[in-house]
Amino acid sequence: MFPWRFFCACVALIILSGCDVPNAEIKGTVTYEKVPHSSISHGLEYDKSFDAPVRGVEVQLIEDGNIIDTYVTGSNGEFKFIKKMDTFVKIRVRAELSNDTNDDDGNEWQVRVVDNTNQKALYVLETDTFEVKREDMNVDLHAASGWRRGEGYGSTRASAPFHILDKVYDIFVKLDAIGSVQLPALTINWSPNNIPQFGDITVGEIGTSYYQNGQIFLLGAEDVDTDEYDQHVIIHEWGHFFEDSVARSDSIGGPHAGGDYLDMRVAFGEGFGNAWSAMITDQPTYQDSFDQDQATGFSIEIEDNDVINPGWFSEGSVQSLLYDIYDEASDGQDFINLGLEPIVAVLTGQQKNTDAFTSVFSFMTYLKDENPSFVNDFNNLLEAQNITSDVDIWGSNATNDGSLPEALPIYLELNPAEVIRVCTSTSQGADGNKLANHRFIKLNVPSTGSYTLTLTPSRDNDIDGYIFTQGQEIAKNEAAGIEPAVITTELTQGISIADVIGYNAEGTAVAATCFNAEFQMN
Structure with a gap:
């Protein structure tokens, strides 16, 4: 036994x-x-x-x-x-x-x-x-x-x-x-x-x-x-x-490494995981062994503020930011020592029920709300990572596009009876979890009822679409083919989010594409 x-x-x-x-x-x-x-x-x-x-x-x-x-x-x-x-x-x-x-x-x-x-x-x-x-x-x-x-x-x-x-x-x-x-x-x-x-x-x-x-x-x-x-x-x-x-994680997972331009949900989830390991051990050098006799390995300096490709799409920026908020050491930008409790409070509190996807924007917005006396210090840490300090949960004022014009704005607005043009990108990778592989659309729902979202590709691409409310998937269309993706579902008054990704015509590989998004109340 x-x-x-x-x-x-x-x-x-x-x-x-x-x-x-x-x-x-x-x-x-x-x-x-x-x-x-x-x-x-x-x-x-x-x-x-x-x-x-x-x-x-x-x-x-x-x-x-x-x-x-x-x-x-x-x-x-x-x-x-x-x-x-x-x-x-x-x-x-x-x-x-x-x-x-x-x-x-x-x-x-x-x-x-x-x-x-x-x-x-x-x-x-x-x-x-x-x-x-x-x-x-x-x-x-x-x-x-x-x-x-x-x-x-x-x-x-x-x-x-x-x-x-x-x-x-x-x-x-x-x-x-x-x-x-x-x-x-x-x-x-x-x-x-x-x-x-x-x-x-x-x-x-x-x-x-x-x-x-x-x-x-x-x-x-x-x-x-x-x-x-x-x-x-x-x-x-x-x-x-x-x-x-x-708490809550909207991360879609997938391959990631330091310096990658990631989907912001992945960047926050992986950056949090690395920072969490440093917080629990109070050892900011992350070590991972492998190879013959397990005698070699690699390390990540979690506290390092000089990360490769900093921004809201970087797990390195997220882990550095979170650990600086936690720890006692002052390293030029970090004059904060909040410990674990306020971080856990945000993760299990406001962020758990946010209308937005979980990201550095949602986390920092709520952390500022709960700790107003540290706002200037938080802003300095954000700016040091090339993340706008004037944050809201939507990253509305973000200016760092990671060299991808398609990445901003992070959320596009869509009201009933409107049509907008949306483009995805694979310029920073095509794993499905890289920056602008997915595009996010805020669906403004004026009253509870039945709605239809129609996603029409402008060229021979397969489009998959998902609708979320507070992180919960409500409806989706993953049907293969180059026909429009049509999603009809009941939505509650407020804000829901559409998450859209493009594939090649066969639906076998992530592809850059443009499409029209139309939102209608039925």
């Missing part, structure tokens, strides 16, 4: 007594081997590994196959049981964090680390069965990395799931300090079989580390790309879970 069993030798501590006692104390600690990164190569340095406590996990005392007692480890990984002497038991530690407070004002969360290539079996650390003798006992459990110099992973990577879990524990420590956060259950899928190839996730073909629909998948491919010790990667993906579950 459980994939791993490990036993660390017990050391009996004899306590002299004048008479027999009916119970003995079993105590110990649970630790895992933590593998750090090189500050030079950014790869893993196994020779500098050290033991770290496994915190906040349930330790089970098992007798005859039954759980007879449990204990949640503290900050040092310690546990303790009182058990009748002359019995036989074993101790099991589950790779699971759970804090169901049954209190509406308390933090609630449940996280499990499982093997997606073994029917989602939960990772555990377990001793052999041992006798509770007539003295108190010390039983320590340790999850080793399995690394052997010159041999690679010569034995089971027991510490991997517990390091992953411990990074999530770091997040909860930070969140506990700022108030109540209640989260749905999260499953983290990690396996040594998880490789950078897309296909069947049940055999490990996950393609990359990512979050989707309440689950995180992490790479474990030895000598290729492993992420179990890449704390920034783990926390970055957890950040996407946070956005999806208790």
Whole structure:
């Protein structure tokens, strides 16, 4: 049932007594081997590994196959049981964090680390069965990395799931300090079989580390790309879970890298994920290891204000801006130290219900509303990233078009009985998530009722259109072909947004196109 069993030798501590006692104390600690990164190569340095406590996990005392007692480890990984002497038991530690407070004002969360290539079996650390003798006992459990110099992973990577879990524990420590956060259950899928190839996730073909629909998948491919010790990667993906579950993300995902001109929804989501990993660790150098022996890697300086291609479409600008708002250091532009709480408040508050798509514009507008005494400082940070400081949620006054005239205005206005001309672009990439691949149209809805949006291409292109209200998709037309895309749906009075993208005539590749958009009340 459980994939791993490990036993660390017990050391009996004899306590002299004048008479027999009916119970003995079993105590110990649970630790895992933590593998750090090189500050030079950014790869893993196994020779500098050290033991770290496994915190906040349930330790089970098992007798005859039954759980007879449990204990949640503290900050040092310690546990303790009182058990009748002359019995036989074993101790099991589950790779699971759970804090169901049954209190509406308390933090609630449940996280499990499982093997997606073994029917989602939960990772555990377990001793052999041992006798509770007539003295108190010390039983320590340790999850080793399995690394052997010159041999690679010569034995089971027991510490991997517990390091992953411990990074999530770091997040909860930070969140506990700022108030109540209640989260749905999260499953983290990690396996040594998880490789950078897309296909069947049940055999490990996950393609990359990512979050989707309440689950995180992490790479474990030895000598290729492993992420179990890449704390920034783990926390970055957890950040996407946070956005999806208790905040809001309109990001459409897709490939991205520093310096890319991105769809603003992607730029904000990925920039937030990077900044979040730095906020939780208080280490603004993002490190990701890979290659032979996991000995090389890359880094991102999250706090760096001198980013490539700065702007509202840059994940580098977003991460620098967010981390500067959070941190204590002053680096020429950053004179703010707001910490985590106001950032979380905006993400789970006003931004969650914004009429606009989530972007640096919506976030900064609401952050200014909630923290008016820092407006001048916020403006300086925005201007340093070539983002207009006179912001509203729509980016109405944006002037940086990323060298693409089609990128501005960010939202085009469309009222009933009007027709406007709209053009998309692939000049900054054609992955479907690059700047101006999508164009956004504000649909002004004067009264609740049935409306039709008609998108007519001016040349042989396929047009896909989507209508959103406060981030929720209301209707769409993804029909293949070069005919007009017609979307008829019920809309509520206020503002909805049309998101439109063009493809080639076959509908197989993103393409630059122009089209007419007509909006009618039925």
